[in-house]
Amino acid sequence: MKKMIILLAALLVPLTVVPSFAAQIRLFVAGISATGVQNRDEMQATLQTLLASRLNGDSIAAVGSASEADVVVTGTYVIFGKIFSLDAIAKTAAGKTVTRAFVQGESQDELIPAVGKLADKLSAELVKMSSNSQKPVPAPSMVARPNVTISGTSAVLPVSGGDFIKPREQETNTTNGWLSKRLIGAANLMAIGKTLPDGGREIFLAEAHRITFYRQGNDMTLVSEAELGSEGKIISLDTFPVNDGSLDVYVTMINAGEPSSQVWQVKNDKLVLVAEKMPFYFRSASLAGGAKKLYAQAVGREDDFYGDVAEATRNGSTVIMKNPIKMPRYGTIYNFNQFRDHDGTTFTVVIDPDGYLIVYDQEMKELWRSNDKFGGSELYFQKDDTINARVTGSIYRWVFMNQRIQISSRGEILVGKNDGFWVLGNSRSYKRGAVYCFVWNGSSLEEKWRTRETQNYMPDYSFDEARNELLILQTVQRPGITTRGASSLSIKKVE
Amino acid sequence: MNFKKAATIATAVGALAAVSVPAFALENEFHGMYRLRAMMSNYENAAGGALLDDASTLTVFEQRARLQYTAKANADLKLVTQFEIDSSWGDAAYSNGRGTGGAMGADTVNLETKHVYLDYNCPLTGANFKVGIQAQSDAYKGVLFNDDLAGIFAAKKFGAVTATAGFARLEDAGNASPVGKKTNDLFLLDAKFAVSKDLSVGGSYYLVRTDILQAKASDMHMVGVNAAAKFGIVNADAFVAYQGGKELYSATRRDVSAFAAQVGAKVNLDKAGTVRADVLYLSGDDGAGSTTNAWQTMDSGVTSSAALTSASNNYYGSKMMLLVRNVYNMDSDKALVYNLSNLTLLTAGYDAKISDKLGASVNLGYAMLNEKGALSSSSIGTELNAQVDYKMFDNLTASLQAAYVFVGDGAVNGTGKGADDPYLTALMLNYTF
Known part of the structure; x- marks a missing residue:
């Protein structure tokens, strides 16, 4: 009987897992610039990998490129004397800032835990943003910069309260x-x-x-x-x-x-x-x-x-x-x-x-x-x-x-x-x-x-x-x- | 290990995998082709044999699919594989064997592995290496070899010079259980010098070393030079090559002194089309003396017999369909001159581009033996062929082919009687991607 329960549970896992992917935020850590450190390129790549792996979870999926991502995270790692600061900013693919977060530490020993803390902070804000976005929100207006063609990959937004979606550009007009x-x-x-x-x-x-x-x-x-x-x-x-x-x-x-x-x-x-x-x-x-x-x-x-x-x-x-x-x-x-x-x-x-x-x-x-x-x-x-x-x-x-x-x-x-x-x-x-x-x-x-x-x-x-x-x-x-x-x-x- | 710890480890592994995949991801590249050739002929089919008299008309439908998969680790390293599925409609079903599976029921194990090789740029030398079972051709339009073989080939550019060195194990007498003795090996050195945008010259040394058919290894050497040039609207190319050492595929291993030469030209007449002309000479042997003057050419299967039963050489540039091997041939790979030797081949052709989608070409060729031996004539035959191509899509071309050979008395007739003139008509769909 115990085996049957385990088997049933195993079979049910895919059913529960698949829908959860649909609500995941696709996130890409674009790069962490490092200042005041030796082996800068290596450090940047390491921090990028560490942050991506710590952000990756049930609600957030770390993806391999910016073009696949809903959210792009960039950051800086700066050392003054022994004190370091790790700052990150998360933006939507369209370039809108979602959240900022930072952590500080006093020695290199604190760096890896600090990456985890930074990821926790970012995750909390991003999950909050994700849950809010389930509610109908007005599309970002292009009026403020009508001539700019900068855009993200998420060009399709849900129409408020409806089952239809339409291209964002049409929604905000095409006068640009x-x-x-x-x-x-x-x-x-x-x-x-x-x-x-x-x-x-x-x-x-x-x-x-x-x-x-x-x-x-x-x-x-x-x-x-x-x-x-x-x-x-x-x-x-x-x-x-x-x-x-x-x-x-x-x-x-x-x-x-x-x-x-x-x-x-x-x-x-x-x-x-x-x-x-x-x-x-x-x-x-x-x-x-x-x-x-x-x-x-x-x-x-x-x-x-x-x-x-x-x-x-x-x-x-x-x-x-x-x-x-x-x-x-x-x-x-x-x-x-x-x-x-x-x-x-x-x-x-x-x-x-x-x-x-x-x-x-x-x-x-x-x-x-x-x-x-x-x-x-x-x-x-x-x-x-x-x-x-x-x-x-x-x-x-x-x-x-x-x-x-x-x-x-x-x-x-x-x-x-x-x-x-x-x-x-x-x-x-x-x-x-x-x-x-x-x-x-x-x-x-x-x-x-x-x-x-x-x-x-x-x-x-x-x-x-x-x-x-x-x-x-x-x-x-x-x-x-x-x-x-x-x-x-x-x-x-x-x- | 408690559940919490296991879940944590699993999550960590999963997260790492999610992050790691892009870094390790191979880039996948696919190429391939499908060809259907429906033929009506009194000569061209998959059965062996020579020309016949009273040869009856036959219809054959052949198809070939090829799938090439390349796994690119990066710009300097890739694994290239190519697989082939050949069938003739109606040949066999529910069987295990290459080249079948076209009978009702199909379901045949018929996947052939054509190529498996590594293609990489050496980080130390900058040379490009191809290692494994691959396609290779000589620098002489395939009259020595143009086939798939297993070996290692390295090429490197030195300014305007491209140098290539290679080794290939063509055959091991142990066949399925190679013993590393009694082998047939190719060693190759090639160089190409781009003198200017309108002139390139090349030189080669090839060595074929074998001891398959005799106790002691013997060598066949070949040296050659080739050139390609442009003079206004004329593109011309030419080569000469000399073979010495011992003859290939023979237990007696006579000395060889053979010679090959070619010259061709293509004239671009702009709106009026393109005119081509080509002459190929491959020396023959008169049978006298201890030295053979017959041009030595590669064959893919010689262990069991000294006879050339299959060809690893070709001269597709002639655009002949029946006199020499046709580039579109599949299982029905027959030609009046199958292995290239003792031959003078004169060809001329005209290509017209009637519209963006419609093209046509006509070709005329004459083949003769350089040494006729006991035959009454040296004439093998005169071929007239035509092909119309209609590009249905960028990648799919429908072609209509027709060829007729006025066979000469120098052509070998399997019955010893007068042979019928061979002809071929074919409708072909060729899809490549």
Whole structure:
């Protein structure tokens, strides 16, 4: 009988445990900065682990990343003489402060018990907050900072007293941004052109074989478009001003596995081809937040991206390269950028093929690597790979593009991130995206803000620093066998 | 231990596990493929044999699924595995054996392990190592070997030079109970130099050492150079290779003096498509003298017989479907020239990209023996083939293939009579991810 009771109890345990997870607070200890200690990095990691394990319990589940968390805890550990203070602050994913707590001690022997006390204090407040949140509460208002796009991952809130939920952004209204109408064609790429006298701007979009030219004012007005033929696939779209006041639109295309790029200009509202068959990848970028320059990289016989990235100037269809920039491991013209710290030291940041952000020093040694993945693109090109077809099943090798990294003049590092349920090998179908902004704190990239997640795949984004606006391209309908699909463009003001 | 203490320990362990999991978590990467090939042919099927006269038309449905799982510990360390399930529709059910399970009832144990290897970057040397059962190819388009093998291969970049060294145990005569004697081993040194963005050159030394079929170990040496270059709209590549030492897969082990050469070009005509042309020469032996001039090539199973019954070599770049092995072949892996030797192969092709989703290619090839021996002619045959590809989704392509060979008198006929011209038509679905 006793065995039966134990067995029944064992069977009932899962039934009681599972519902309790539903009410758990998902918490992430983002980091504890340590000051005045030796082995600072080791101490920070140790404190982070200790605090996470002590916070983890029935009501709180410690998770592995900020993106999974409802609450993010950060802290400081400071020593003055023999006395230490351990302070922590818990914020919601949206950045709202939930609670603060601290403990002090007089020797290192008290440190571990102090972590436990700190965890107890935080737990008590967080559990209280959790139980209060079961009651209907008004959604946090965006009125106080209507133009800020900073957001958390918990974008859906319960509607007071009802069974329906709706996106927080809709609940608080959408006046903090501009949203285009539905644009025909699932664009993969976007480039900003000139600013117009009426305050509007030129926008160029690219599908696999087509470029379209819009004027963005109160609405997106299609001005002209050009069909490029099926022999090449567009993998990059960039704009760069020419001395005569016109604007070059660089269209990097892959034709038979090799770059065969074109340059277009707008003349009398028409897109006119001015150069073609240039065997380079092109990108215009503001490295380290500096002036926008045109860069190029070649393809090799063995390498998809060969040699250094260099500044490029164009004379007709001839390209002159100068001032080469060494690439770190994984670095290519499309997935790297540079930033400077307060001392003016230049660092290189790259999204590696697995999606991790990596920061390199001037000797191209790895300094830091993100724990979360970023980037992600459905855009790819293919190279002939018959020799490996026996293994891969395909006579082509897939080379995926990635989200670009942009650096503002203030040293902010912007990077896109797409997420999706169905991202498997070369089969990619992302369903939401966001733009993240980081700053370098001397040892790692710290998240400063992020946009709300889009409801669709975000193929490209662009930060217009002059106007402090973030342009986000979304695929609202993927292309089909007979349809081009559709896109939309949203513009958010960044404070 | 009282309940309270046990619960405390359990909670602590649970909490630690919750915190620890992300740090130890492996990153999982999946790739794979599925292919269905429905064939109508008078030649291509899974049965062995040569050309026949009055060869009747047959229909064969073959499918292959591959699943590749990679467990990444970090950017510098991963375990790569790949598994394969092959079946021909109607072959067998409720059985244990590779390549079956397509008969009514299915339920067959037919999972094959294709690859299991560690892929890591050495923290001391910076070299990339691949250790285990893996896919490897020579630097000569597979005319010596392009197959799965067990070994260790290290590659490291020195500026513009990429150097590779490797060792593979191709075979142990003990088979399922390896004894470490009577083996067939491959030693490899390769170097590739990217001279510029438009030119790369390479050089190799391969050594195959074996004592499986005779008392004393003997070596077959191969040296070669290769190059790839771009001249405007033309992409060209070429190689030459020489083999010396003792012949492979033969108890007599004659001296070898064999030669291979290839030159190919691909012209990108932009909107008009791509034109290809290729010449391959692999020396043959006239049977006279104590030295063989026959090009030595790798075979995957030679313990029981000196005959080349299966091939570990191929020349998929030719785009031929019947003259030499076709890259899409599965169980029905037959070709008029199965193991590559004593061959001159001339091919030309044209690829058109009609739309983003529709592509087509046509190919013409002529194969001949360099040494015809007692045969009345050196001509093996002339193949004309075509393929139309329709990309239903990014990862799924439907293809229609057709090939016909005007067989020459130099082709070996299994019946000794005049052989029918072999043909093949196939409808294929190819899904890769």
